[in-house]
Structure formats: structure tokens, C-alpha cells
Amino acid sequence: MTLIDMVFPGDANHHGTLFGGVGLAHLDKVAFLAAARHARRPTVTAGCERIDFAAPARIGEMAEATGRVARVGRTSMGVEVELWAEAPVSGERRLCTRGVFNMVAPREAGQGDLPPLAGHDAAEDGGWLRTAEMVFPAWTNHYGTLYGGDALKLMGKAAFICATRRARRVIVMAATNRIDFTCPIREGDMVEMASRPTRVGRTSVTVEVELWGEDLRTGERRRAAAAEFVMVAVDEGGRPTPIAA
Structure with a gap:
């Protein structure tokens, strides 16, 4: 189970790094999704073992939280979690x-x-990058x-992450070719974003995104939805810049 988010200023402390409470919230959420998906019944957090923050995630970086059910008892589960920081352009990754x-x-x-x-699913499957979120009342x-x-915000974020990992450039959204909504996703469902690049031009990446709802x-x-986004690589002046083959 994988959850990827961007570190925006509102999630950072006065040092410009991801606030520890936000990092713990990401880990708790991915642990819940992994455990609830395994149990298929109401699941709560009972506690966590010692968690040490060894490296920071900085503003503008991706924060990737992963969770894997590693131990199952009669009514309890131990979920191994990790939080990684990834620099969008260089691709440098640090285990936080x-x-x-x-x-x-x-x-x-x-x-x-x-x-x-x-067995557990891999985060990438047949060229698709799969990340998950939870639908809360807000x-x-x-x-x-x-x-x-x-829903559009989630799909746009998935397209950005997918295009950034392909191009390793500063990426902006240039267009949305088509969006189709086919069925609703209910409060309490898990929502999964599946994204993959379908075309790479000189300065652009076209990304296909599917939005799936899952009753835990x-x-x-x-x-629930499908969309196609055109993402463009830009330089420091905001002008389109070539993408490496």
C-alpha cells in the first residue's frame, strides 16, 4: 500500500521541513488502509512501536508512505511502515x-x-503507478x-507525480483532454489513483489517470473516473524545456 503526497508550506515547520505530526498522520493512514484492506472489517490504531525520524522531507519534495501487513494475530495486525522523501527533479530518495x-x-x-x-501488491503494476487515499467527510x-x-485534485496530483518521475523536470499542468465520471465514491471508501504515461513529446508528457473506489x-x-492530462516541463523562466528520451 502506497500513499504519495507533496510537502507544501502548510505541512512544514519553521525549518522548511515536513512537520513530524503530518508525517505520522501519513504513516497512520497508510497503516490503516493496509490493515483494513486485509481484515475487511472495522479497524483502529492500537499503538505504534518506536519511530525515529532520521532524515527530513523538505518543502517541494514528495513524501511517500508505504505500509505492509507483516504480522497477523487473532484480531490484531502489525503493519510495517516507511516514510521516504524524494526530490522531484534529481530523483534522490531518503528514508525518513x-x-x-x-x-x-x-x-x-x-x-x-x-x-x-x-502476498501483497506492488506499488507499480504493468506500468501503472498506484497510490491510495481515504475518503473522509470533509x-x-x-x-x-x-x-x-x-476527485480532480487527486487525479491532477497523480498526473503530476507520474509525469515528474518520467521527466525529472519541473512539471506544470498544461491541459486536461477529457474527464469522465462513471460512478460515485462513498465516504469511508478507499480511493486508488492509477496513473501511467501514454505519450512523451519533446517537452510534454501525456498521463492517463484512473480513479478507483474500493469498499474496505x-x-x-x-x-469511478478516468482522465487524460497533458503535463509540460518548464525551465526557471516558465518556458517549455526538452525532456530527455
Whole structure:
């Protein structure tokens, strides 16, 4: 399970680095998603083992949180988490911290022990970069489903990260060719962004993005939206600049 976000000034402290509380929130969220997806029932955080921040994530960098269920008991799970910082242009990556979150999924009527461990999905699959998020109430409209504007924000972010990793240049959004919404994503669902470059021009990268909703209780998955973004590499003056082949 992977969650990737950008470090914006509002998430940083007075040193210009990712605030520790925001980093812990990313780790807790990815631990919850990994554990809830495994348990398929309500899951809560019971605690975490020692977490030391060894390196900072700076403003303008990507913060990548990963979570993997490593231990399963009768009603509890240990999720190994890591937080990496990545410089968008150079691609330099630093391990900021790692640790273990202990998650509990209490039994409900008629339920037995948690399922045993199985293989886990890779973050990249067939050229797709897959990242996840959680739909909280602040992102929903008056129907209790993901607001279209927030869906577009998630897809735009996924396109930016995908294009940046391909070009290793400063990237801006130039156009959105098409966006189709096919079904809603409900509050409490996991939302997965799948992105991949489909065309690389002299200065641009065209990125295909799919938005999937997943019911964490049942595992039901729905492709909720699809879009195509044109991202352009620019120099310090904001002018288009060539992308290496």
C-alpha cells in the first residue's frame, strides 16, 4: 500500500521541513488502509512501536508512505511502515523513518479470526503507478460521496507525480483532454489513483489517470473516473524545456 503526497508550506515547520505530526498522520493512514484492506472489517490504531525520524522531507519534495501487513494475530495486525522523501527533479530518495503500527480489528457477531497473511501488491503494476487515499467527510458533498473537485485534485496530483518521475523536470499542468465520471465514491471508501504515461513529446508528457473506489468492508472495486492530462516541463523562466528520451 502506497500513499504519495507533496510537502507544501502548510505541512512544514519553521525549518522548511515536513512537520513530524503530518508525517505520522501519513504513516497512520497508510497503516490503516493496509490493515483494513486485509481484515475487511472495522479497524483502529492500537499503538505504534518506536519511530525515529532520521532524515527530513523538505518543502517541494514528495513524501511517500508505504505500509505492509507483516504480522497477523487473532484480531490484531502489525503493519510495517516507511516514510521516504524524494526530490522531484534529481530523483534522490531518503528514508525518513520506519516503524510498526499495531492495528486491531475486533470481531463482530459471527466473525472468526483474521485471515492469514498472503502476498501483497506492488506499488507499480504493468506500468501503472498506484497510490491510495481515504475518503473522509470533509471531501464529500451533500450526497455523502466524493466531491468532484476533490476527485480532480487527486487525479491532477497523480498526473503530476507520474509525469515528474518520467521527466525529472519541473512539471506544470498544461491541459486536461477529457474527464469522465462513471460512478460515485462513498465516504469511508478507499480511493486508488492509477496513473501511467501514454505519450512523451519533446517537452510534454501525456498521463492517463484512473480513479478507483474500493469498499474496505467487502472489497468491491469500481472504476469511478478516468482522465487524460497533458503535463509540460518548464525551465526557471516558465518556458517549455526538452525532456530527455
